[in-house]
Amino acid sequence: MLRGSLANEGVLLVFLRMVRRSIVKGWHKKVLAVMTVTIGTALAVAMLNVSLDIGDKVDRELKDYGANILVIPNVEAIASEIEGVGLGARGIPSYLPDGEVPKLKTIFWSNNIVAFAPFLDVQASAPSGGQVPVIGTWFRKTLVVPTGETVTTGVRDIKSWWQVDGAWPDDESGDALAIVGQAVARQLSLKPGDSLNLAFPIEGSHNHTVKVSGIVSAGGEEDKQVFVPLPWLQEAVELQGQISRLEVSALTIPKNELARKAENDPESLTPEEFEVWYCSAYVDAIAYQIEEAIPGARARPIRQIAESEGIILGRVQLLMALLALAAVVSSALGISNLMGAAALERSKEVGLLKALGAYDSSVTWLFLAEAVLIGLIGGAMGFALGLGLAMFVSENVFRTTLEVKIVTAPAAFAIAVGVTVLGLLSVARVIARLEPARILVGR
Amino acid sequence: MLLEIKEVSKIYGNVWALKDVTLGVGPGEWLSIMGPSGSGKTTLLNIIGCLDKPSRGSVILDGADLSSLNSKQLTEVRRDKIGLVFQQFHLIPHLTAVENIMVAQYYHSMSDKRQALGALARVGLADRADHFPSQLSGGEQQRVCVARALINYPRLILADEPTGNLDEANEELILGLFRELHAEGHTLVVVTHDPDIGRLSDRQVSLEHGFIRCVQARSGEV
Numbered sequence: 155m156l157r158g159s160l161a162n163e164g165v166l167l168v169f170l171r172m173v174r175r176s177i178v179k180g181w182h183k184k185v186l187a188v189m190t191v192t193i194g195t196a197l198a199v200a201m202l203n204v205s206l207d208i209g210d211k212v213d214r215e216l217k218d219y220g221a222n223i224l225v226i227p228n229v230e231a232i233a234s235e236i237e238g239v240g241l242g243a244r245g246i247p248s249y250l251p252d253g254e255v256p257k258l259k260t261i262f263w264s265n266n267i268v269a270f271a272p273f274l275d276v277q278a279s280a281p282s283g284g285q286v287p288v289i290g291t292w293f294r295k296t297l298v299v300p301t302g303e304t305v306t307t308g309v310r311d312i313k314s315w316w317q318v319d320g321a322w323p324d325d326e327s328g329d330a331l332a333i334v335g336q337a338v339a340r341q342l343s344l345k346p347g348d349s350l351n352l353a354f355p356i357e358g359s360h361n362h363t364v365k366v367s368g369i370v371s372a373g374g375e376e377d378k379q380v381f382v383p384l385p386w387l388q389e390a391v392e393l394q395g396q397i398s399r400l401e402v403s404a405l406t407i408p409k410n411e412l413a414r415k416a417e418n419d420p421e422s423l424t425p426e427e428f429e430v431w432y433c434s435a436y437v438d439a440i441a442y443q444i445e446e447a448i449p450g451a452r453a454r455p456i457r458q459i460a461e462s463e464g465i466i467l468g469r470v471q472l473l474m475a476l477l478a479l480a481a482v483v484s485s486a487l488g489i490s491n492l493m494g495a496a497a498l499e500r501s502k503e504v505g506l507l508k509a510l511g512a513y514d515s516s517v518t519w520l521f522l523a524e525a526v527l528i529g530l531i532g533g534a535m536g537f538a539l540g541l542g543l544a545m546f547v548s549e550n551v552f553r554t555t556l557e558v559k560i561v562t563a564p565a566a567f568a569i570a571v572g573v574t575v576l577g578l579l580s581v582a583r584v585i586a587r588l589e590p591a592r593i594l595v596g597r
Numbered sequence: 598m599l600l601e602i603k604e605v606s607k608i609y610g611n612v613w614a615l616k617d618v619t620l621g622v623g624p625g626e627w628l629s630i631m632g633p634s635g636s637g638k639t640t641l642l643n644i645i646g647c648l649d650k651p652s653r654g655s656v657i658l659d660g661a662d663l664s665s666l667n668s669k670q671l672t673e674v675r676r677d678k679i680g681l682v683f684q685q686f687h688l689i690p691h692l693t694a695v696e697n698i699m700v701a702q703y704y705h706s707m708s709d710k711r712q713a714l715g716a717l718a719r720v721g722l723a724d725r726a727d728h729f730p731s732q733l734s735g736g737e738q739q740r741v742c743v744a745r746a747l748i749n750y751p752r753l754i755l756a757d758e759p760t761g762n763l764d765e766a767n768e769e770l771i772l773g774l775f776r777e778l779h780a781e782g783h784t785l786v787v788v789t790h791d792p793d794i795g796r797l798s799d800r801q802v803s804l805e806h807g808f809i810r811c812v813q814a815r816s817g818e819v
């Protein structure tokens with residue numbers, strides 16, 4: 155036993171020496187090989203990271219529009235009733251009854267409606283003397299819709315990217331709790347738990363006090379607003395059962411020829427075309443159905459621009475994926491060449507080992523350590539370089555700050571390993587082709 | 598017969614490196630292959646050593662027909678039955694003398710440093726075990742090669758001009774080793790230009806343009 159293990163130690167040393175030699179010898183070629191892996195991995199990582207990140211950002215931006223359908227009172231209808239007065243145009247508010255909201259879930263595409271929230275917009279005077287928009291809404295409310303289903307939804311679902319420091323108010327509690335936009339909070343030095351006095355411009359109205367339950371960072375207009383439970387605000391401003399607008403988030407399919415035709419002139423559709431259009435989840439079709447369901451409402455898609463952005467983004471992502479693939483392929487080819495050449499350079503040693511009775515595979519394994527080392531170093535450097543490149547591209551091409559995607563780390567590893575395995579295959583091919591008889595006599 | 602070569606030809610394009618060579622080598626025999634440059638000596642040795650395959654004919658080594666074997670099986674035969682000594686020594690330059698021998702052990706079965714050192718002692722290089730080839734003279738390097746060829750107890754030792762690159766003193770040392778091996782009963786096939794070596798062997802075969810021109814036993818008769 156002892157003898158055997160000593161013998162193995164000896165052979166281990168021999169192997170380490172052979173492997174070390176293989177790594178040290180021709181180091182400039184190895185540097186080249188590492189660079190090849192690095193560049194391939196870097197490009198792939200950069201493309202992947204930018205692609206994923208931009209995808210996420212646009213997704214979030216799409217959600218930033220909150221909903222993709224905005225439902226408002228049909229002011230034009232009212233305005234036309236009171237000819238010449240231009241009620242809506244003057245900004246004199248008009249309202250929708252909140253009792254109509256659950257009807258959203260009765261339309262043909264009700265299952266595509268994933269979230270919605272009503273809003274009542276009121277201007278209030280803050281203690282500092284300035285005006286602050288106060289908005290009544292559902293934070294997350296459970297309601298029973300006409301179909302008998304129970305639905306839980308509200309602003310938390312429709313503005314899922316909101317970051318709240320503190321707690322969300324409970325809709326059911328009836329407490330006077332508020333979520334305060336961070337700009338307002340900064341201006342009035344509010345933190346969760348503080349009280350906020352609000353004066354509404356209503357005749358005979360007195361001051362109201364709400365307790366700040368959380369501070370919201372939304373990255374938009376919302377940072378300058380105050381959100382309170384809808385019923386509380388309705389009572390405070392004596393607008394029971396009224397809302398200013400309703401935002402709906404619906405899953406839709408991209409527009410096609412038919413959708414565009416309907417958009418330009420719904421009248422131009424033949425009855426069959428109308429049927430098809432109505433039964434497709436185009437955003438316009440869903441808006442149309444909402445208008446049918448809620449009388450006196452006007453439903454407007456509010457995401458067209460973002461959607462076309464999404465299509466372009468898809469193409470950009472495809473382009474980046476192809477570039478990444480090309481980078482990986484050329485790096486694989488490069489490494490195959492380099493490692494194959496390295497094996498060829500050592501053909502004398504390879505030929506000798508084969509002549510001594512080593513299988514092709516055993517000789518190939520001698521190059522494994524080298525390959526693994528090249529792969530690991532190239533992969534790690536490529537990952538780092540790729541992140542740098544991704545940051546640069548994000549900053550200068552897409553003008554956003556990159557969020558590092560963790561998946562790119564295993565991806566970089568996989569690419570580096572895959573590329574090196576290919577290199578090893580090319581080594582194996584070279585070794586299999588080397589005929590010891592020719593090498594040893596120097597032919 | 599340990600080795601039977603029957604009507605072996607080797608054709609490279611339109612060059613017949615070997616033409617219908619028929620030859621037998623018995624166990625314990627020392628055969629010399631002689632002949633002018635380009636006559637096919639190395640080609641014949643490579644075929645015997647399973648480094649190459651004949652274009653025609655059959656080679657039977659230790660009862661196994663080599664022509665029926667694939668390259669992996671040929672590798673195994675080479676590993677198990679053949680010890681090779683080359684004209685240009687062919688040691689791995691970054692391994693010491695003893696490590697060079699251990700590599701051959703490893704690919705055969707298992708490395709055993711003590712045994713490897715024993716083989717070096719056998720060729721008179723016990724004190725040079727940890728020297729690298731560059732630190733050894735040509736004759737010493739060739740002795741390491743002989744030790745390596747012997748290490749796995751081959752049935753057949755093949756040497757292609759083993760003294761071709763050596764001065765007379767070193768040639769003497771190597772020939773002394775071969776004589777010892779022969780005396781111990783090893784089977785040797787040695788390619789050489791040197792008539793003195795030829796005379797030491799049991800039998801000499803002369804090749805010319807791929808043909809066997811004459812076979813000469815030690816006693817001198819054709």
Ligand SMILES: Nc1ncnc2c1ncn2[C@@H]1O[C@H](COP(=O)(O)OP(=O)(O)OP(=O)(O)O)[C@@H](O)[C@H]1O
Nearest residue numbers: 597609612613614633634635636637638639640641
């Ligand atoms: N791989 C090959 N391709 C083409 N021709 C070859 C090849 N190997 C050997 N030959 C030819 O076969 C003939 C015999 O070659 P071989 O090496 O066996 O000669 P040799 O007797 O060993 O010569 P030397 O004494 O110079 O070593 C030569 O003419 C050589 O050119």
Ligand SMILES: [Mg+2]
Nearest residue numbers: 638639640757
């Ligand atoms: Mg020759």
